[in-house]
Amino acid sequence: MLSSFLEWARQVEASRGTEWVEVRVTKGRNSENSSARLDIDKPTAVARITCWRSGDYDAEIIDIESERTLYSCHGVFLQGRPIAEQVSPFFDALDLAVKE
DSSP: HHHHHHHHHHHHHHOOOOSSSSSEEEEEOOOOTTTEEEEEEEOEEEEEEEEEESSSSEEEEEETOOOEEEEEEEEEEETSHHHHHHTHHHHHHHHOOOOO
16 A cells, blocks of 8 residues: 555655645655655645555644644555545645645
């Protein structure tokens, strides 16, 4: 699942970076349950989705000014379902469109 997440996250990174939105993908060190992150920085919020090799993921959005958590979710990615579909509530909360 991690390789599917990385492929999708790199597509998001390539298509979403703008003057107002910074997007980065980071692959963690190899371990028993390696991970990768998709970080999105907006003028008003910071956001991250972390995916582990096991398919588990955490998604969080924090308001920069108030430091309040705007969105927080833990789940497991399902094989055969597009990742974009599975994290669409995250992107809705962030007010960003994402391609399937």
